[in-house]
Each structure stands twice: as structure tokens, then as C-alpha cells.
Amino acid sequence: MSVRVGILGATGAVGQRFIQLLDDHPTFDLAAVTASSESAGETYREAAKWRVDTPIPADVAGMEVAETTPAGIAGDDVDLLFSSLPSGVAAEVEPAFLEEGYVVSSNSSNDRMAADVPLTIPEINPDHLDLIEVQRDERGWDGALVKNPNCSTITMVPTLAAIDEFGLESVRVSTLQAVSGAGYSGVTSMEIIDNAIPHIGGEEEKMETESRKLLGEFDGAEVALHDADVAASCNRIPTLDGHLENVFAEFADDPSPADLREAMRSFEGVGDLPSSPDQLIKVFGDDEPERPQPRLDRTYADGMGIVAGGVQSTDAGAKYNCLAHNTIRGAAGASLLNGELLVEEGYV
Amino acid sequence: MSVRVGILGATGAVGQRFIQLLDDHPTFDLAAVTASSESAGETYREAAKWRVDTPIPADVAGMEVAETTPAGIAGDDVDLLFSSLPSGVAAEVEPAFLEEGYVVSSNSSNDRMAADVPLTIPEINPDHLDLIEVQRDERGWDGALVKNPNCSTITMVPTLAAIDEFGLESVRVSTLQAVSGAGYSGVTSMEIIDNAIPHIGGEEEKMETESRKLLGEFDGAEVALHDADVAASCNRIPTLDGHLENVFAEFADDPSPADLREAMRSFEGVGDLPSSPDQLIKVFGDDEPERPQPRLDRTYADGMGIVAGGVQSTDAGAKYNCLAHNTIRGAAGASLLNGELLVEEGYV
Amino acid sequence: MSVRVGILGATGAVGQRFIQLLDDHPTFDLAAVTASSESAGETYREAAKWRVDTPIPADVAGMEVAETTPAGIAGDDVDLLFSSLPSGVAAEVEPAFLEEGYVVSSNSSNDRMAADVPLTIPEINPDHLDLIEVQRDERGWDGALVKNPNCSTITMVPTLAAIDEFGLESVRVSTLQAVSGAGYSGVTSMEIIDNAIPHIGGEEEKMETESRKLLGEFDGAEVALHDADVAASCNRIPTLDGHLENVFAEFADDPSPADLREAMRSFEGVGDLPSSPDQLIKVFGDDEPERPQPRLDRTYADGMGIVAGGVQSTDAGAKYNCLAHNTIRGAAGASLLNGELLVEEGYV
Amino acid sequence: MSVRVGILGATGAVGQRFIQLLDDHPTFDLAAVTASSESAGETYREAAKWRVDTPIPADVAGMEVAETTPAGIAGDDVDLLFSSLPSGVAAEVEPAFLEEGYVVSSNSSNDRMAADVPLTIPEINPDHLDLIEVQRDERGWDGALVKNPNCSTITMVPTLAAIDEFGLESVRVSTLQAVSGAGYSGVTSMEIIDNAIPHIGGEEEKMETESRKLLGEFDGAEVALHDADVAASCNRIPTLDGHLENVFAEFADDPSPADLREAMRSFEGVGDLPSSPDQLIKVFGDDEPERPQPRLDRTYADGMGIVAGGVQSTDAGAKYNCLAHNTIRGAAGASLLNGELLVEEGYV
Missing domain, CATH: 3.30.360.10 (Dihydrodipicolinate Reductase; domain 2)
Known part of the structure; x- marks a missing residue:
């Protein structure tokens, strides 16, 4: 049972960790990578200055980078998005995806303390995930937004x-x-x-x-x-x-x-x-x-x-x-784990 | 009004800082440097592996290193000793100097918490120096031992x-x-x-x-x-x-x-x-x-x-x-300042 | 006999070293500091993110930063300019000052190998300075441009x-x-x-x-x-x-x-x-x-x-x-020394 | 076809790398570890201050450390020894093992330039290994000594x-x-x-x-x-x-x-x-x-x-x-590879 996932802000330092951690993931298949509009249309290899200590996975290197908008990934049939956007960008862009019904597991710091946004570590407070119901009521989103901490x-x-x-x-x-x-x-x-x-x-x-x-x-x-x-x-x-x-x-x-x-x-x-x-x-x-x-x-x-x-x-x-x-458990790995929890709990 | 001073353990890292700080000191004249018996008899330049960022003062380089015993410095007419010995060595050696009547300002960690040993920072608790009176009563020393903190x-x-x-x-x-x-x-x-x-x-x-x-x-x-x-x-x-x-x-x-x-x-x-x-x-x-x-x-x-x-x-x-x-205010400089306080308060 | 000097690009790393080295210089008086147009009009303290290990000299902290153009320093009565501009900027801006007759001692890498630009280390090849005569013939400048090496x-x-x-x-x-x-x-x-x-x-x-x-x-x-x-x-x-x-x-x-x-x-x-x-x-x-x-x-x-x-x-x-x-003898100090040579040789 | 190997000087930095590299080696079985006489009789875990970035292999942790003498490993039925002794110690100790007929692949720097000692990198000069014949003639050893370079x-x-x-x-x-x-x-x-x-x-x-x-x-x-x-x-x-x-x-x-x-x-x-x-x-x-x-x-x-x-x-x-x-290809790994060459060429 594989889940098609995308990464918003895939070329940055945390985005690269996401790609490294998703390589050989048992259930997640990377289907979309986005970056700023200047990089859109380039291959991932061209767009990213790769600095992680393992090579770019071969199947990712040639992926086309999409713009970070719902339209950019419209054809990719993605079920779950990971976000490692700068918090200022995330505050503007994440709502657009949520309005379109995407489920987003975000590492960005905006909205972590919002009353209707679950801030979760799966081993610590998985029950907080049900704040999503409150969130959907309040915001009218079909999607769901979950954050991991700093x-x-x-x-x-x-x-x-x-x-x-x-x-x-x-x-x-x-x-x-x-x-x-x-x-x-x-x-x-x-x-x-x-x-x-x-x-x-x-x-x-x-x-x-x-x-x-x-x-x-x-x-x-x-x-x-x-x-x-x-x-x-x-x-x-x-x-x-x-x-x-x-x-x-x-x-x-x-x-x-x-x-x-x-x-x-x-x-x-x-x-x-x-x-x-x-x-x-x-x-x-x-x-x-x-x-x-x-x-x-x-x-x-x-x-x-x-x-x-x-x-x-x-x-x-x-x-x-x-x-x-800090960049595995403290960032990309934390979001990834929240994504796994979202699947386990039936939100994806 | 100059004061003749000596350094016990003059070749180590803190000993070298003492020498650097004593160079051009307004009232202290360095008159004796001691080290372990293997180095006794060598010149200071020979005995020390000098690592401080200013050169060895010219008048110190040629000084003969004495053994760290009262006999070793008997002829040097020293009024005040600074000690930067390893604490295990200091615990054995410092009492011998005190029994001979030397005033010792020590950076070594032994005896800092002893009830009759003043532990002082001159700007903080100069009045504690008068524990020396208690110390002399208790130990029968003519000299005086003051410690600076870690x-x-x-x-x-x-x-x-x-x-x-x-x-x-x-x-x-x-x-x-x-x-x-x-x-x-x-x-x-x-x-x-x-x-x-x-x-x-x-x-x-x-x-x-x-x-x-x-x-x-x-x-x-x-x-x-x-x-x-x-x-x-x-x-x-x-x-x-x-x-x-x-x-x-x-x-x-x-x-x-x-x-x-x-x-x-x-x-x-x-x-x-x-x-x-x-x-x-x-x-x-x-x-x-x-x-x-x-x-x-x-x-x-x-x-x-x-x-x-x-x-x-x-x-x-x-x-x-x-x-x-940490090696100036936190070690050699702290002892030096206690030495200045000892002079000011009339113990030297 | 003091010489009024200015620094083109005074807020950068090399510019800060210039200011440090000019403090208490026996013959040079700092009379003008320039930076990019965004900083023009600010005080030096406001414009510079000061990172040198001595404080900003008090008389420099309050100086008004000028734009890096001849007009910007027109009223400052400067005899000699030091340049620490990025080489791309320097290539555009330095000629304007030279056409106005300024003598410029530049650390920027552009034009170092130009046939009519002296590249000098005063202790090594001071005679090369007379390439200035060739330079003036070729370029029609009243000023003079001298470079120091990398x-x-x-x-x-x-x-x-x-x-x-x-x-x-x-x-x-x-x-x-x-x-x-x-x-x-x-x-x-x-x-x-x-x-x-x-x-x-x-x-x-x-x-x-x-x-x-x-x-x-x-x-x-x-x-x-x-x-x-x-x-x-x-x-x-x-x-x-x-x-x-x-x-x-x-x-x-x-x-x-x-x-x-x-x-x-x-x-x-x-x-x-x-x-x-x-x-x-x-x-x-x-x-x-x-x-x-x-x-x-x-x-x-x-x-x-x-x-x-x-x-x-x-x-x-x-x-x-x-x-x-590298940032003293290798950059600001090298230009400064070329400036001293320019004065000694009568070009300023 | 497994080969029983020992490590001379197994507790030091290079010795620890040997143990790490031998873990799961396809043909070498670690059968003896030696150290100085103070450590002899302790378990390896007790004797070594382990600093390599993987844990001590479980089967090695409990091995008894032998003294670095032929008698120390007499009962271990070892076919091949790796040596990471300090060169001064190696110069004294290695000959004793060679006289007893051991084959020694040594990382120690002594004797690397000796005319009858092969200094080999298997991918570069494997043919030099046959210097062992000269060595046996000259020294009367049954064993064989091969060195890897610095x-x-x-x-x-x-x-x-x-x-x-x-x-x-x-x-x-x-x-x-x-x-x-x-x-x-x-x-x-x-x-x-x-x-x-x-x-x-x-x-x-x-x-x-x-x-x-x-x-x-x-x-x-x-x-x-x-x-x-x-x-x-x-x-x-x-x-x-x-x-x-x-x-x-x-x-x-x-x-x-x-x-x-x-x-x-x-x-x-x-x-x-x-x-x-x-x-x-x-x-x-x-x-x-x-x-x-x-x-x-x-x-x-x-x-x-x-x-x-x-x-x-x-x-x-x-x-x-x-x-x-430097500590894998440049030290333990180099000796290990020479050991593999010794086996391949029939010297073990």
C-alpha cells in the first residue's frame, strides 16, 4: 500500500534530508518536488545544490521541479505533502494547498502554536492529531495541517x-x-x-x-x-x-x-x-x-x-x-514520522 | 615598594600565564621559579615548553629553575609565592612552605573549601582574607594560604x-x-x-x-x-x-x-x-x-x-x-589579584 | 604633514580593517567613508556591521557615509583614496574617481595585470610605481591607480x-x-x-x-x-x-x-x-x-x-x-603601505 | 575457508580499526588480541578505551587480552597476525613472532625500507610480495613480514x-x-x-x-x-x-x-x-x-x-x-588488504 508524497521546498537543506529519508521508504513514493518559480522546470539535479552525505537518488535526480503552488503539482496525484518552506513563505503558501484538500505535514515554524493546528511528536502526543477535526470545522479545509516542533x-x-x-x-x-x-x-x-x-x-x-x-x-x-x-x-x-x-x-x-x-x-x-x-x-x-x-x-x-x-x-x-x-529527528524525520502517523490514523 | 615573588610550578600552562602577567607588573618582581625535580637546575627556557602568545620575558628565560621545596628557594629572599601546582602535588607541598612562613596565593584546587582557608575574589569578598588569623591559630603557621576559586x-x-x-x-x-x-x-x-x-x-x-x-x-x-x-x-x-x-x-x-x-x-x-x-x-x-x-x-x-x-x-x-x-581572570590573574590584596592588607 | 584620505567600500570586512589600521596613523587622517547607495546618509556605526576585534574609533562611528561616487565625496577635500570594493564594482567605479584626478590605492583585483597599472609591494618593487606615468599617458587621467596583489x-x-x-x-x-x-x-x-x-x-x-x-x-x-x-x-x-x-x-x-x-x-x-x-x-x-x-x-x-x-x-x-x-599584510595593510609609498614618492 | 587471525596491539587507535574492519570479514576470524603486559588478562572491553564510531563487536568485547609475545598467543592457533604496534615496540617484538614462523602484516613503520621486506599495496605492486623469499633466505625465518606504507x-x-x-x-x-x-x-x-x-x-x-x-x-x-x-x-x-x-x-x-x-x-x-x-x-x-x-x-x-x-x-x-x-585505507585497511594478498598468494 504505497502513498504518493510530495515535498514543498525540496531543494533546501531540510528538503534534501526529506529526499534522503524517503529513499527506500517502505510506504512513501516521492511523486513531486517543488521549489521557487526560478527553479521550476529544471531537473532536481539542476535545481538543488546537493550537500547531503549520500548521493541524490537516481530516480529523483531527473525529476522535474514544480512551482510551489497547487497548480504546479496538480497532475502528480499526490496524497500527502511534506513542507520544509521558510516560515514566511509557508505562511503564504500552505493555506492554498489546504484549501485544495491536501494533507500537509510541515516542518515550518508558522502556526505551530495556533489553537487548531496539531503540534505532534507521534511517540508523545499522537492523540493531538484529532485537532484536525477542529481545524476543519474552523477553517473549512478539506485537507489537514500538522506541524512538528522546533x-x-x-x-x-x-x-x-x-x-x-x-x-x-x-x-x-x-x-x-x-x-x-x-x-x-x-x-x-x-x-x-x-x-x-x-x-x-x-x-x-x-x-x-x-x-x-x-x-x-x-x-x-x-x-x-x-x-x-x-x-x-x-x-x-x-x-x-x-x-x-x-x-x-x-x-x-x-x-x-x-x-x-x-x-x-x-x-x-x-x-x-x-x-x-x-x-x-x-x-x-x-x-x-x-x-x-x-x-x-x-x-x-x-x-x-x-x-x-x-x-x-x-x-x-x-x-x-x-x-x-537536529536535521533528522529535529526536522525532516519529525515531519516524515508525522506523515506516517497521518496514514496510520486514516487522515491520508 | 617592590615585592619579591616566586612561582611554584612555573613551567605549566598557568605558570606561564603568571610569568606573562608579572612582566611589567608595577610592584611584583619575579625572583624564583620552581618546577619538578627533573627540571631543577635548567634555565627556564630549557625547562618550559613555552606556549603563551607573547615571548618569554628576557629576564625570565635565563632564570635557573629551582626544585619546589622551601630549600629550593631558600636563597631567593621571596616575600610572596604564587602556586599553580597540580592539586595533588599542591596538597603535599604547599604546607611545607607555609610552615616556613611563606605567604602563598594559590590557584590549586585543594583546600579551597577548608574552613580556615580564605577563598577570595578581591572585588567580592576581601574581608574573608582575615580567615588567615583563624588559619594561623589552627595550624600554627607563620605564613598564610589564600585560594582563588575555579x-x-x-x-x-x-x-x-x-x-x-x-x-x-x-x-x-x-x-x-x-x-x-x-x-x-x-x-x-x-x-x-x-x-x-x-x-x-x-x-x-x-x-x-x-x-x-x-x-x-x-x-x-x-x-x-x-x-x-x-x-x-x-x-x-x-x-x-x-x-x-x-x-x-x-x-x-x-x-x-x-x-x-x-x-x-x-x-x-x-x-x-x-x-x-x-x-x-x-x-x-x-x-x-x-x-x-x-x-x-x-x-x-x-x-x-x-x-x-x-x-x-x-x-x-x-x-x-x-x-x-579562564586562564587569566579564571586562574593566574585571580591568584595575582589575591596577591595584590595580601599586600594591600598588610599580610606581605 | 597630514594627508586626508578616504575609503571606498568602507563598511565591508577589508574596509573595517582599513579603519582599524588608520586609527592613530601618523600621517593619514580619515576624512571620507563610502558605501553603496542604500547606506549613504547613515552614520558609519549604522551602516557597518562592525566585526573587527577592536571597537569602532569614536571619531569614525559618527561619520556620515557617502555614496561611492566622486560627487559623494566632493566636499571632503580628500587627497588619497583606498579602495576595497568588490572587483566587479571597482571595475566600474574606480575609473570615475581617476578621471576626477584622485589617487587611488586599491585592493580590488580588477586591472592588477593591466600593462599600465603598477602592482606593487613597497619593499619589493617600489620602482614599478612609475608605471603611473605610462598610465597617465595612456588613459589621460590626472589621478593615479596603484594595486596591491592578492x-x-x-x-x-x-x-x-x-x-x-x-x-x-x-x-x-x-x-x-x-x-x-x-x-x-x-x-x-x-x-x-x-x-x-x-x-x-x-x-x-x-x-x-x-x-x-x-x-x-x-x-x-x-x-x-x-x-x-x-x-x-x-x-x-x-x-x-x-x-x-x-x-x-x-x-x-x-x-x-x-x-x-x-x-x-x-x-x-x-x-x-x-x-x-x-x-x-x-x-x-x-x-x-x-x-x-x-x-x-x-x-x-x-x-x-x-x-x-x-x-x-x-x-x-x-x-x-x-x-x-591575510587581512592585514594581505589586504588593507598592503593598500595602506602603497598609499604611504605614493606619498613618499610625491604622487600625493 | 576461514583464516584465524590475531592483532598485535589491539587496544590502540589502529587496533580498534582492525577490529571494526574484521567484524563480518568474509574469511578472517579474529582469534587473538594482544596488548602490553599491564592489560594482559583483562577482557578486551576492560583493556580498550573504545573510540570507534560503531560498538565493540559482541564476540570481541569478552575476549581475553594476551601479552604481545609468542607465548601469549601460543594456544590460539593463529595463522596470520596484524601488527599495529608503535614502531619502537614493533622493532623489538615483531622478530620474535617471525622466528616462531608467524606471517605478519604490519602497519608499523620500522623496516619499511629494509631491502628484504616487501612494502606493498596490493593494487599497485603485488609482485613485490615475493621479496618474502629473499627475506626467508636472509633472515632464516619460517614466517613472513610484509609492511604497508605510511x-x-x-x-x-x-x-x-x-x-x-x-x-x-x-x-x-x-x-x-x-x-x-x-x-x-x-x-x-x-x-x-x-x-x-x-x-x-x-x-x-x-x-x-x-x-x-x-x-x-x-x-x-x-x-x-x-x-x-x-x-x-x-x-x-x-x-x-x-x-x-x-x-x-x-x-x-x-x-x-x-x-x-x-x-x-x-x-x-x-x-x-x-x-x-x-x-x-x-x-x-x-x-x-x-x-x-x-x-x-x-x-x-x-x-x-x-x-x-x-x-x-x-x-x-x-x-x-x-x-x-587515513585510518582505514591509510592504516588498518592497508594491512588487512596485505593480509588478503598473503592468503591469495599462498603465504598463509
Whole structure:
């Protein structure tokens, strides 16, 4: 049972990851790739400056790039669209596809906090997907729009979901983020060699709000934000891939480090989506306090897993570190997994 | 009025910084340099693998290296010793000098939390120096031992001292530390290129305990630790010099970001020690949220200043970033300044 | 006797270096700064995204930025212009200033190999400056245009000039070039972290042609290119500043490494221009084969010197390494020095 | 037909690569691992600080580490030994194994240039293997010792072998070498961040001599060194893996860049050893002059291939760039391949 899919914004850094991840996907067949009007009509090979570490799949290289409009892909018989457009473009273009009835799994940051847009990580809050019913009522769309969170948010939230059973009340998180999170040209070499930058525009707000929506309760009509107090400081450092984060958490209960490790290790996500890891969160014990590390751990579960470690008690709660691959689990892989959930739940 | 000084452990990374900082010092004259017994008898140029970015001062290059024992420097008529020995060696060797009556300003980590050893930053807690009286009573030494804190502690504590007037209750801090903090060979290139390491042995405990001693009250007999709850996560990143730290703080009062910036900017330290900056803490406003950065800001005030920025409110308090040069203000410069305080206060 | 100078393209990376180097210059007073029309009318502080490691000089920060046209600086009474425009822009704009009679010392790469344009390094070929007479005859300009070579060329040519006395016949050179040579945004972090790029567009041709013009004979009418065979391979590596180069040279004579070192060390350039180092070429002996290194040696002579080392014989000649600061000696400093030569020789 | 193999020096960086490459090898079964006497008796997991990017194979983790002596592995029934001992240790220890009749494929640098020791790259000079007969005559060994060249040599020599048909006369080569070539702790982070080092002890001599032996003619009694004039300059840069090299070559004939590219692409090595790539040398055309790059190309053919590019004519010959993975093709993989050749040729 294959599903024909398209990628909106297929030539950019995240678009290239989509193509890499879709190669040999068990159920998705790539049937359309779009880009800006200047590239429309070119082959994908001509239009994309390919930078991923595996070659362009042969069948994609020769595909004709369509313009990013419903008309552009009208003849492609596509069932599901992945969007990796810049958020400004996405805010203008995504509604056009939704009005035409397309189902869109989007990595773009616009509308993530909109009340009628599901923001989902399939292993964490798959039930939020039914916000689509609210969305359809409100917007009159035949299609459906689902968003995945920001790369720095998605690194942390699975660990928080795993330990929320202890009554999560407060989160302080500092991030050490890789340059790929800013796109291919987002961070210049002169900015970051022998340096770190303690600010990423909008990132702290995304972590502080998206995490509370992801962990919130959905009652069939709306999502109530989780009431934990979340504060984030975000830093860019000279690593290529993999966001590392230091979390300080406080709880109503008083879990031990062993409790927290066990809760993370045994955390069960959604059943059996093709791209979800067997064990979502790998946890290093206190005999390996120097892990996780970006270069050594970012490819855990083909980049779709979360790796945690350094779990220790503090006077007020606990601290630990977590890590994920920011352009796989943190971007294209997150959208892809939401696409798999949309199929599983019958929206495609 | 010059003071004859010596350096215990003069050939290592911190020892070299001492020599660099002592060159042209207004009151200190370098009269003795010591190293391990293998190097004793060599000239300093022969014994040291010089790696600082200015040449070996001409008068130091030819100095004969003494063994690190009181006998080794017996003839040098030294009034004040700076110690940058490895802590294990220092724990064995420093007492011998103290028994002989030497005044020692030590960067080594041993005994920093001992009840009768002053741990001081001259601009923060110069009054703690009088613990020396307690120390002399307890140990029967004629000399005096004063310690400076760890490089990651000293980066943060001046900012905390400045804002303690608002009733500091809780501190969560994440560090992004430069490789030089581990010494010349402490971090291999294979460990850190395209990577970060979320663990530095013993560092978190140092930050959590030393900061509370530095901010504590001294009643003439003992130092009561500050009662703020401090928790730290320490990371090594691929920068050469300059520790950057993200601080989350909570207060009894409710200071605004403007209040906090003003308190830091106007913080007045000790009077007029030669190596203390005119303005201890430089603070970037919210129009430059991406500062401080290690490469751009580590040389503020010749590496003896603290640079802060990114001050923002959180639901529970505030967050901000701070930075200092870890091998100047965080090591050799810190000991040097304690030496200047010892002179000012009449202990030398 | 001060000279009023202007900078064409003052807000870019090289323009900022000009401003840094002109601060406290003994004879040059900065009287005009230009940029593209969008920035005209703004203060320099507003127009420039300042990234040099010293603050904007106070008197420059408030200067009004003019448009890069003769009309833009008509009222500024400027005697000498430094140009750091992109070469495409320079090719269009520089002639307009020359027709108006301005003397222009330009770092832009256009016209460097034009037969009537002096390409000079003051310590190497100051006599070439008199090509200005030919230029004025040919072009009918009242002004004068002088160019300095490319940053990779200027790193090598002083060493070649010093050893040309042995009958230089062949040069093979490989470069390890810093990212700043490509401008602030020229090399992205994703391109260069954990990587090297064995190609810099046009760079090899510049080294192969400019070096032969610089070393060529000027007979009062034209410059005959030096007849050495020069071939270059250029690489970008993850360093911030400082180009390191491996040279393989062959000679008519058979100089020893000692001969070559001595020739470099004793090389005397032009007399006493303010920005020329006392010793142009510093040479490491064979006891320090691992020098020069970019981070340790790029600031020799405030970045205006050349550092060489690793001189050894080969079967066919010799090999050695050389290094210079690419944005000081290799760009802004090179133009500045040509400006000093223009004054010394009476062209200003 | 499986072969039982052992690794001398199995816990070091190259030893770990051996273990990684032997996992799932079609014919080799790992039966013994040795280390220094301090580690003897421990399990491999205990003895090794594992740093390779795949987990320790389960069957190796529990193996008992033997001392590096013939007695240590006497009971293991091993047919072939791989040696990755430090060269000083190897010089002492390897003869003991050879006297006992072991066949040793060694990556250690001792004895590479000995007249009776074959230095081989199976695709280049497999016939040199018969030097073993000379070796047995001279030394009275029952065993056999074969060496592979240095990592910087092996990166270049396949390309030279491919183009030697044009009458190779002169080679100038500059290397940009990764830090892993110096072993795990060989290059400190303080040495190499924002830096390059134009010297690697002994490396230039190795390239200059080993390459001429590899390309030399073997007449059944001795290897005549190739008469090309080879000169090398070796640099360390901040890359993790992958040596990049710039080659300038001169020929008796006058091959075009197209001739050279074709010769490299069509170069046929030895028949069908399991670990030899289908195409030994991948060559980028002049539409991709910025390749090969270490991070993008080092894993070509699972790290066992050579990648070339940037082929251009010079006045005197040609220049091009080449690259190989220094710890796979340049070390463990090279020895492994020699082991496969030893089996193929009946020496095991």
C-alpha cells in the first residue's frame, strides 16, 4: 500500500534530508518536488545544490521541479505533502494547498502554536492529531495541517514526557546547538570558529511554548498547555550536527536518578510507525557521565532516537543531558514520522 | 615598594600565564621559579615548553629553575609565592612552605573549601582574607594560604554578588568551557573537533560549593555558606579560551532586567588593586543579545573583566549569560589579584 | 604633514580593517567613508556591521557615509583614496574617481595585470610605481591607480624576492588559507568544520601571474614578467586568519638552506615607510621546524610581516614554508603601505 | 575457508580499526588480541578505551587480552597476525613472532625500507610480495613480514602508479593531514584549533622514500627504487579523518588532464581481494574543482578507495589533488588488504 508524497521546498537543506529519508521508504513514493518559480522546470539535479552525505537518488535526480503552488503539482496525484518552506513563505503558501484538500505535514515554524493546528511528536502526543477535526470545522479545509516542533524542542520533550509521571513543575534548559540547525549558510565560519554564540533568534520562545503544548492535555476541543514553568537559553557552538541540551527539572514527587533513568529507558511511544526507533530514548548510566556527545551519539537509531545521560539529583530536583540529531529527528524525520502517523490514523 | 615573588610550578600552562602577567607588573618582581625535580637546575627556557602568545620575558628565560621545596628557594629572599601546582602535588607541598612562613596565593584546587582557608575574589569578598588569623591559630603557621576559586566559578560569582541585593535564592548554571581550562594536553583534538562533552570531572561540585563560600558571610571566626541553592552542568566545547555561562536565577524580590543590568554595571569592587578593572562587569544591553561571545569578549579589561548580557525575565526570576577569560581572570590573574590584596592588607 | 584620505567600500570586512589600521596613523587622517547607495546618509556605526576585534574609533562611528561616487565625496577635500570594493564594482567605479584626478590605492583585483597599472609591494618593487606615468599617458587621467596583489600572492612573493639572487627558475606552491580571505560570509561553517576545500576560484591564476609581475623588471615603459615557472594549488582550511604556504623552489645556483635563511632574514625593503616592519621576513631555524603556524605567527610585526621556516634542501632545489596575516599584510595593510609609498614618492 | 587471525596491539587507535574492519570479514576470524603486559588478562572491553564510531563487536568485547609475545598467543592457533604496534615496540617484538614462523602484516613503520621486506599495496605492486623469499633466505625465518606504507604515502601512490605510464619524473606534494593520523592523543586541541602545523616528524622522508620503493621494479632479488624525484611538505590541519594532498607532477611525455583523469579512472589493481574497491580511484572532473574534500569524500568505497580531482596542466606538467581515509585505507585497511594478498598468494 504505497502513498504518493510530495515535498514543498525540496531543494533546501531540510528538503534534501526529506529526499534522503524517503529513499527506500517502505510506504512513501516521492511523486513531486517543488521549489521557487526560478527553479521550476529544471531537473532536481539542476535545481538543488546537493550537500547531503549520500548521493541524490537516481530516480529523483531527473525529476522535474514544480512551482510551489497547487497548480504546479496538480497532475502528480499526490496524497500527502511534506513542507520544509521558510516560515514566511509557508505562511503564504500552505493555506492554498489546504484549501485544495491536501494533507500537509510541515516542518515550518508558522502556526505551530495556533489553537487548531496539531503540534505532534507521534511517540508523545499522537492523540493531538484529532485537532484536525477542529481545524476543519474552523477553517473549512478539506485537507489537514500538522506541524512538528522546533529541533531544540524535540530534543528535550521526549525526556520530559517520560518523567512527567513524577509531576514535572519546572524546567531550565541550556542548549548547545549545531550549525546545521541554521541551514547551510546560516552560520558563517568567521562567526563560529573558536567561538560560541549565546543567542538564536526566536529559539528560546519556541522551546518555552512548544514544549508546553506538546506535553499538554487535549480534551477533544483544545489543548491545555502543560503548567510546568519552562525557561530556555540557546547557544550555537561549532558542531555540525546534533543538539546537546542540559536540563534542570523540578517535580512534585522526589524521583531518584535511577527512577528517572528507568522512566526514560522504558518510555513507550506509539506502536509501530516505520521510522520510529525500537527504543526511543537511550540512556547512559553514571559510569559514562561524559555521554551523550554530539559526534558520537547523533546517529543513534539512524538519527531518529533521543540519547540521554548524566542524570543526577540536585537539591531541588534533578539535572540531566539529552541529545538528538537536529536535521533528522529535529526536522525532516519529525515531519516524515508525522506523515506516517497521518496514514496510520486514516487522515491520508 | 617592590615585592619579591616566586612561582611554584612555573613551567605549566598557568605558570606561564603568571610569568606573562608579572612582566611589567608595577610592584611584583619575579625572583624564583620552581618546577619538578627533573627540571631543577635548567634555565627556564630549557625547562618550559613555552606556549603563551607573547615571548618569554628576557629576564625570565635565563632564570635557573629551582626544585619546589622551601630549600629550593631558600636563597631567593621571596616575600610572596604564587602556586599553580597540580592539586595533588599542591596538597603535599604547599604546607611545607607555609610552615616556613611563606605567604602563598594559590590557584590549586585543594583546600579551597577548608574552613580556615580564605577563598577570595578581591572585588567580592576581601574581608574573608582575615580567615588567615583563624588559619594561623589552627595550624600554627607563620605564613598564610589564600585560594582563588575555579575558573568556571569565578566567571559567574561576580555577577551573582552584584545581584544578591535582590535576595538571591536559586541558581541554575550551564557552562560552555574552553579547552585551555584543561591544560595544554587536557583535551585531545580527536575528542573535541565537531563535538562537545557534557562532563568535566569535579567541575560541577566546585561551582556548587565554591560559589556559596564566596558569597557567604564571614563573622570573624567562620564563613557561613550563602543559602542559595546552586546547581551546575558543565560542558567542554571547541573554543580555545573564554568560558561562557548561562545562568538562571531566582530571587526573593522581583528585579527587572534593567535592575539587574544596572546592578551589574555599577557593581563596585575593591578599591584600587593594580590588576582589577575599572569596571569589573561589562554588560551588553538587549540590543546585542548575541553577546558576550568567547572570541570577541574574552580580552575585555586585558582578560581580567567579566562580561554579561542577554538579561531577560523568566516566569520565576531571570536568565542571563556571563563570560570571563579562564586562564587569566579564571586562574593566574585571580591568584595575582589575591596577591595584590595580601599586600594591600598588610599580610606581605 | 597630514594627508586626508578616504575609503571606498568602507563598511565591508577589508574596509573595517582599513579603519582599524588608520586609527592613530601618523600621517593619514580619515576624512571620507563610502558605501553603496542604500547606506549613504547613515552614520558609519549604522551602516557597518562592525566585526573587527577592536571597537569602532569614536571619531569614525559618527561619520556620515557617502555614496561611492566622486560627487559623494566632493566636499571632503580628500587627497588619497583606498579602495576595497568588490572587483566587479571597482571595475566600474574606480575609473570615475581617476578621471576626477584622485589617487587611488586599491585592493580590488580588477586591472592588477593591466600593462599600465603598477602592482606593487613597497619593499619589493617600489620602482614599478612609475608605471603611473605610462598610465597617465595612456588613459589621460590626472589621478593615479596603484594595486596591491592578492593575499595569497603577497604571502609568498617577499620570500621569493629575497632568494631570487640565486636564480629562481621554478616555484610550486600549496596554500592553506584562512576563511577570512573569503570575506565575512564567504565560507559557511557547514562547508569548513572538519573539512578542507582544495579550490578557491581564480586564486591559483592570481598567484601564478601576479607573482611574476611583482618580480619582473620595469624598464620605464613596461614590466617584463619574471620568467620563473610558477604553479599553485590553493586550499581553504578551518583557520580564522593567516595564510600558510608550502613552497618548492628551483634555482640556477645551488643555495644551501643556510644561504636561503640568511637571504630572507637580511632582505631589506624600502626605507622607512611608517607601516613597514623593521625586519620584513622573520625566519625560524631548523630547531623549530613546526613554525610558522597561523595562530602563533600571524600577528608578527602587527600583522605586517612575513614569517618563514622549514627551509630544507630537496634533490632539485629547496622547500620552505611562509605565512602572513591575510587581512592585514594581505589586504588593507598592503593598500595602506602603497598609499604611504605614493606619498613618499610625491604622487600625493 | 576461514583464516584465524590475531592483532598485535589491539587496544590502540589502529587496533580498534582492525577490529571494526574484521567484524563480518568474509574469511578472517579474529582469534587473538594482544596488548602490553599491564592489560594482559583483562577482557578486551576492560583493556580498550573504545573510540570507534560503531560498538565493540559482541564476540570481541569478552575476549581475553594476551601479552604481545609468542607465548601469549601460543594456544590460539593463529595463522596470520596484524601488527599495529608503535614502531619502537614493533622493532623489538615483531622478530620474535617471525622466528616462531608467524606471517605478519604490519602497519608499523620500522623496516619499511629494509631491502628484504616487501612494502606493498596490493593494487599497485603485488609482485613485490615475493621479496618474502629473499627475506626467508636472509633472515632464516619460517614466517613472513610484509609492511604497508605510511598513510600519507598511500594516499598519493595509487594515483602516481596510474599515471606512471606517461614517464613520471618529478613529484612535489603538499599534504593536509587529519589529526587522527597522530593517534588519539597525538594532537592536542590547543595545538590545532584555529591553526595548522607545517611539520609532522619523519613524515616527509617517509613519503619521499616509500613512494619510490612502491613504484619501483622488483627483479626477483631486489627492488630498484623508482627514479622520480619526490619532495614532500606535510601539514596537520583541524580535520578528524582524511588526508588531502596537492600533487605537482612532471613527465617525460605530455599527457593532457583528460589523459590523466582517464588513466586514474581506468587503473586496474589486483583481481578480487575482498576489501579492494571495484574502482580504486574515483576522479572528479573539472566541473567539480572543489572536490575531493575530506569530510565529503573520505568514506568513498567504505574508506578503502582513493579520490582525485582538480587535474590541470601546468607549464611543466600537471597538478591534481587526491584524498584517502587515513585510518582505514591509510592504516588498518592497508594491512588487512596485505593480509588478503598473503592468503591469495599462498603465504598463509
